[in-house]
Amino acid sequence: VDLATGARTPITTHIHPQWRAAFAWSPDGRRLAYATGERSGLPELWLVGADGQGGRRLATRESERDIGGAYAGLAWLPGTSTIVYQFLPSGNAATLQAEYQAVSALGGPAKTLFRNGVGLTLSPDGRLISFTRDLEGAEETGNWVAVLEYGGAATPTPTPTPAPADGWVGIVYPYRADATAPFEYYFRRDDDEKYALDGSAAGLNCVLYAAGWELAKVRVWGQLLTGTADEYGRRIVVDRIEYVDGAAPPEGLVAFVAPDGRLRVLRADGQSTDMPLPAGGSVASPAWSPDGRLLAYIALSSGGYGTAYLYDTSSGRTEPVSDEHRQFLSRLEWSPNGRYLLLDSGTSVVRSLEIVEVSTHTFMGPIGAVGYAWSPDGESLAIGLRRPVQPPLPYEIGDSLSLAVVEPGLPTQVILEGTPDVLYQPLAWLPDGRILYRRTDWPDKAQAGQTSLWTARLDGQAEPARDIPLAYDVEALRARLPAELRDTASSFSWAPDGRWVAFQAGRAPAVGVYLLNAGSGGGLRGLADGTSPAWRPITGEPGPAPTPDYRSAAAFSSHTSTSTSPDGLWVAEGFYAFPMVNGRATGDRYYTRLVVARADGSAAWTLVDEWLDWGLGYTMPQAFHWSRDGRYLYFTNRPVPDGCGYFVNGGDLQRADLGDGQVTEVAPMLGFWLALSPDERTLAATSGGRLILRDLATAAQREVALVPDNVFAPLGKIAWAPDGSALVLAEANGACSPKTTHTILRVDVATLAVKTLVDADGRLLTPEAWPEPGRVLLADKDQGRWWMDAETGALTPTE
Numbered sequence: 001v002d003l004a005t006g007a008r009t010p011i012t013t014h015i016h017p018q019w020r021a022a023f024a025w026s027p028d029g030r031r032l033a034y035a036t037g038e039r040s041g042l043p044e045l046w047l048v049g050a051d052g053q054g055g056r057r058l059a060t061r062e063s064e065r066d067i068g069g070a071y072a073g074l075a076w077l078p079g080t081s082t083i084v085y086q087f088l089p090s091g092n093a094a095t096l097q098a099e100y101q102a103v104s105a106l107g108g109p110a111k112t113l114f115r116n117g118v119g120l121t122l123s124p125d126g127r128l129i130s131f132t133r134d135l136e137g138a139e140e141t142g143n144w145v146a147v148l149e150y151g152g153a154a155t156p157t158p159t160p161t162p163a164p165a166d167g168w169v170g171i172v173y174p175y176r177a178d179a180t181a182p183f184e185y186y187f188r189r190d191d192d193e194k195y196a197l198d199g200s201a202a203g204l205n206c207v208l209y210a211a212g213w214e215l216a217k218v219r220v221w222g223q224l225l226t227g228t229a230d231e232y233g234r235r236i237v238v239d240r241i242e243y244v245d246g247a248a249p250p251e252g253l254v255a256f257v258a259p260d261g262r263l264r265v266l267r268a269d270g271q272s273t274d275m276p277l278p279a280g281g282s283v284a285s286p287a288w289s290p291d292g293r294l295l296a297y298i299a300l301s302s303g304g305y306g307t308a309y310l311y312d313t314s315s316g317r318t319e320p321v322s323d324e325h326r327q328f329l330s331r332l333e334w335s336p337n338g339r340y341l342l343l344d345s346g347t348s349v350v351r352s353l354e355i356v357e358v359s360t361h362t363f364m365g366p367i368g369a370v371g372y373a374w375s376p377d378g379e380s381l382a383i384g385l386r387r388p389v390q391p392p393l394p395y396e397i398g399d400s401l402s403l404a405v406v407e408p409g410l411p412t413q414v415i416l417e418g419t420p421d422v423l424y425q426p427l428a429w430l431p432d433g434r435i436l437y438r439r440t441d442w443p444d445k446a447q448a449g450q451t452s453l454w455t456a457r458l459d460g461q462a463e464p465a466r467d468i469p470l471a472y473d474v475e476a477l478r479a480r481l482p483a484e485l486r487d488t489a490s491s492f493s494w495a496p497d498g499r500w501v502a503f504q505a506g507r508a509p510a511v512g513v514y515l516l517n518a519g520s521g522g523g524l525r526g527l528a529d530g531t532s533p534a535w536r537p538i539t540g541e542p543g544p545a546p547t548p549d550y551r552s553a554a555a556f557s558s559h560t561s562t563s564t565s566p567d568g569l570w571v572a573e574g575f576y577a578f579p580m581v582n583g584r585a586t587g588d589r590y591y592t593r594l595v596v597a598r599a600d601g602s603a604a605w606t607l608v609d610e611w612l613d614w615g616l617g618y619t620m621p622q623a624f625h626w627s628r629d630g631r632y633l634y635f636t637n638r639p640v641p642d643g644c645g646y647f648v649n650g651g652d653l654q655r656a657d658l659g660d661g662q663v664t665e666v667a668p669m670l671g672f673w674l675a676l677s678p679d680e681r682t683l684a685a686t687s688g689g690r691l692i693l694r695d696l697a698t699a700a701q702r703e704v705a706l707v708p709d710n711v712f713a714p715l716g717k718i719a720w721a722p723d724g725s726a727l728v729l730a731e732a733n734g735a736c737s738p739k740t741t742h743t744i745l746r747v748d749v750a751t752l753a754v755k756t757l758v759d760a761d762g763r764l765l766t767p768e769a770w771p772e773p774g775r776v777l778l779a780d781k782d783q784g785r786w787w788m789d790a791e792t793g794a795l796t797p798t799e
Contacts, residue, residue: 011052024074024083031105033058033083035071043070045085047105058083059103059110075122081105084113084122250500252538254493255286255295256513256530263297268495268502268515268535270527278311278318285331285532290338292538293606294358296321297332304328308343310358314606314661321356322363337378340408344372349396350386355408359591360579361611364408370401371425373435380407382415382426382435389420393442395449401425403437403456415460423449428472433457436465436472470518477501477518485514493535502533563623564599565630570658572596572623572633578614590614594621596633596656605661607635607654616642624650625676631658639672644736647716650674653683666696675718675727682749684727686715691729691747704752706745707731719767719776721790725749728757728776728790730766742766744778744793757793765795 001008011032022035033047048055059071069089076083087099103110250268253275258264261282265275284298284306293314298306306329308321321341331344343354345366353372354365369383385404392398400418403426407413415435416424423440430436434455442449453465470476471494478486485505493502499519506512513527527533558577564570575593589611597604608621619637626633636650653667653674667674671687683694689707694700707713717730731743742765744758758765764781770790771777777798778786785798 009050009052011048022070022072022074022085024076024085026076026081026105027078033074033076033085033105035074035085043087045071045074045083045103045110058105059101077102077122250495250497250515250517252495253536254502254513254515254527254533255288255297255536256502256504256528256533257283257286258528258530261300263295264528264530266528268500268527270525275313276316278309286534287332287334287341288534288536289334289358290336290537292536295534296334296341298329301325306330308332308341308356310341312606312609315609315663317610319610321358321361333374335374335378335381336376339378342372342374342381353381353383355381355406357408361589367406370397371427371438373426373429375405375429376431376433380405382406382429382437384423384425384437385412385414385418387418389418391420393420393423403435405458413458415456415458416462427453427474430455430469430472436468471498471501480518481505481516482524489514491532493533495535496537500535502527502535504531504533559620561620561622563626565626565633567630569599569630570596570626570633571599572635574608574620574622574635576618576620588613588615590618592619592621594623594635596623596658596661605656605658607633607656607661607663608637617645619651622650624653624674625680627680632656633658634666634676636674637669639669641672644712644714645672646714646732646735647686647730648672649716667694670694672714673716673718673729675720677720677724678722679724682724684718684720684729686718686729689713689715691715693749693752702752704747704754706747706754717766717768719770721770722773726790728767728770728788733760740764744788746790757788757790758795 011034024033026032030050031047032050033045036044036046043060044057045059046055047058069087071085072088073086074083075085081104082102083105084100084102087101089099100113101110102113252268253265253273254268255263255265263277263283263286265273265277267273278297282300284300285296287296288294289296293312295311295313297309297311299309300306305325305327307325308329309318310321311318321343326343326345328347329343329345333342333344334340335342339357339359341356341358343356343365345352345354349370351369351372352365353367353369354363355367356363367383368386370386371384373382375381383404383406384401386397386399387402389398389400393400400420401423402414402418403416403424405413405415418424421441421443423442425438425440426435427438428436434457436453436455438451439454440449440451453468454462455465455468456462468476474492477492478489481489488507488511489503489505491504495501499517500515501518502513502515504511504513511529511531513530513533515525515527517524558575561574563572573595575595576590578590591611592608593606593610594608595604595606612618617640619639621635622638624634624636633656635654635656637652637654639645639648639651641648649672651669651672651674652665655664655666656662657664667683667685670683670685670692671690673686675684676682677684681696683696685692685694689709689711690703690705692701692703706715712735714732714735715729716732718727719729720727726746726748728744728746731745733741733743741760741762742758743756743760744765744767746755746757747753748755763784765778765786765788766780768777768779768785774790776788776790778788778795780786787796787798788794789796
């Protein structure tokens with residue numbers, strides 16, 4: 001409706017009364033976004049011009065899950081082409097949670113920002129979204145806020161840390177306003193008045209609560225927002241918190257499985273981390289490697305199948321432990337030395353175990369076991385080994401259990417032989433070498449067996465359990481928990497400091513991850529809804545990846561290359577290894593790694609760490625060039641061709657930032673020989689008979705053919721002129737034959753004009769360097785050195 005003239009322009013005629021209509025004008029007033037649902041029978045989001053023309057659908061719900069609901073709360077983010085809105089599903093809210101989404105008016109798929117909540121309100125500056133959660137009295141009930149970060153027409157990304165709201169009067173709640181974290185943190189004064197702020201410069205002295213338990217005494221600084229107080233009092237946006245009385249939260253990162261089945265990592269103080277995580281669906285059993293570098297997890301699929309993956313937190317690479325899906329794979333556990341990963345599958349008390357040597361992808365098993373525990377050195381596994389008895393015992397499997405030890409590559413060793421009257425099930429392998437096990441005495445088969453805890457050494461000496469460290473005594477640990485958590489507490493994972501422990505407790509669907517200061521028995525705090533917590537074994541960043549621990553020198557053929565920066569501050573080490581059988585490389589995969597580290601050990605970055613397929617040749621990572629300003633290492637994946645590899649020093653070019661370890665590809669695989677110009681702006685590469693010049697800033701490429709397509713004459717050994725105006729290189733005529741000769745060519749960089757300086761010389765002269773404007777240093781096949789005139793090609797011995 002034109003307010004001046006009263007003229008009406010029809011925009012749409014298909015708003016159905018059953019659907020909740022929602023509208024939002026674009027900031028410039030030229031477009032209208034609206035929600036409907038009549039055309040498809042499913043909720044739809046449409047965009048139309050103010051003149052009623054050009055209508056098109058932006059989003060709809062099309063999956064089997066999305067059988068009903070409506071869009072609501074539409075709003076445009078200021079200065080962008082992005083629309084945020086809420087999807088309200090019909091049906092049971094416990095199973096169909098509301099979602100906050102965003103979509104670009106320019107097109108593209110919608111993005112879900114977070115789930116669970118109603119009453120979306122966008123702040124005037126478009127940076128904050130407030131909402132309410134009310135799930136039948138659950139702990140997450142209350143008012144929440146999420147912060148949006150975006151620029152231009154980009155789709156926003158919710159971040160968990162609230163920022164000052166510049167006077168916006170709205171619902172701001174709570175301190176840790178992570179929209180996906182269900183446990184709320186409350187601030188209370190000693191008189192239990194929530195959210196009160198005394199306004200003093202010293203901050204507000206409060207008690208920090210979570211999930212109903214007192215966490216710590218804190219001092220809070222924040223911004224008091226005016227507005228109508230609700231039953232909890234005024235709300236604040238917290239700028240910072242200072243823990244007092246030694247009540248600071250633990251350090252480190254905790255991985256866990258969120259209620260939606262996805263992998264999450266939080267800091268132990270409840271704050272989100274910027275650690276990127278592998279994309280994917282539902283997962284199970286996250287497990288950190290002992291050095292904190294690799295995060296193993298199970299990717300779940302339909303039919304009860306799962307695949308174990310390794311995620312490298314330093315490089316961001318993910319690879320499967322095995323290409324095979326395993327049915328009922330449910331748990332992963334690292335050996336203490338990080339050499340092996342245990343895969344635990346099954347649906348009964350009898351587990352099917354496989355031991356994987358991570359560096360070689362060598363599998364051992366399956367092994368049937370009831371209970372297991374790694375030795376402290378990580379080289380052996382204690383298991384409860386099935387032993388058939390007659391008559392069968394009156395429980396699930398009917399067999400007795402022997403206490404046995406398995407070491408990869410060696411026969412199984414039985415420590416205590418199970419009998420029809422006594423069963424042995426291992427629980428833990430203690431640091432002092434004792435194996436803690438549950439002994440079940442079953443003399444009367446008509447009654448339930450009597451259980452007790454014992455320890456045994458490898459020589460079979462056994463005694464009732466005593467002096468068991470708390471980390472291995474689950475019942476003693478449970479006794480330190482509140483009564484309401486004891487019966488359901490499980491999946492204990494210890495912090496690096498040996499004082500705090502993470503665990504899960506509760507009954508589905510209300511299962512949460514908790515942290516406990518086991519040293520003091522206090523400090524209980526809720527971290528998040530979820531299961532399977534795994535505390536990262538280190539608090540800082542891991543060092544370089546260790547060299548794979550090969551079982552014998554004959555098992556692998558390996559090669560290491562090193563390069564030291566000109567200032568001596570950094571060292572790069574490239575490595576690759578092939579599995580060997582009877583002196584020959586076998587299998588279809590090989591291992592590669594490239595690590596760059598400061599010589600003083602203060603920093604290290606793993607740039608490459610992966611297993612690759614090989615066939616007709618392979619590639620190996622190696623350092624290529626240290627930048628003149630000391631900021632970067634250029635490296636390449638050097639091809640090793642199957643056949644005549646005459647001139648080969650690289651293929652692609654990657655640039656690693658020595659400040660943060662980030663890797664940027666500056667050139668894809670171009671050929672077999674690379675050379676950077678003196679100003680590090682241009683890359684020269686040879687491919688077949690062509691010379692390629694690539695501008696590293698723009699990626700623009702020029703090339704010139706130096707050898708006919710039907711002639712095999714590899715090009716290489718490029719040397720740049722000091723001013724970068726020209727280069728020389730060698731052409732190998734009849735390469736890899738007794739009649740090989742070399743031709744030296746000069747190429748003008750500006751014009752790509754080519755000049756032959758030395759033609760078909762049998763001494764196999766190759767450029768080594770162009771140190772001075774007028775002459776080039778060459779080497780011959782007999783290690784002689786020559787000066788070549790850069791204009792005429794005239795040769796003079798260096799001595």
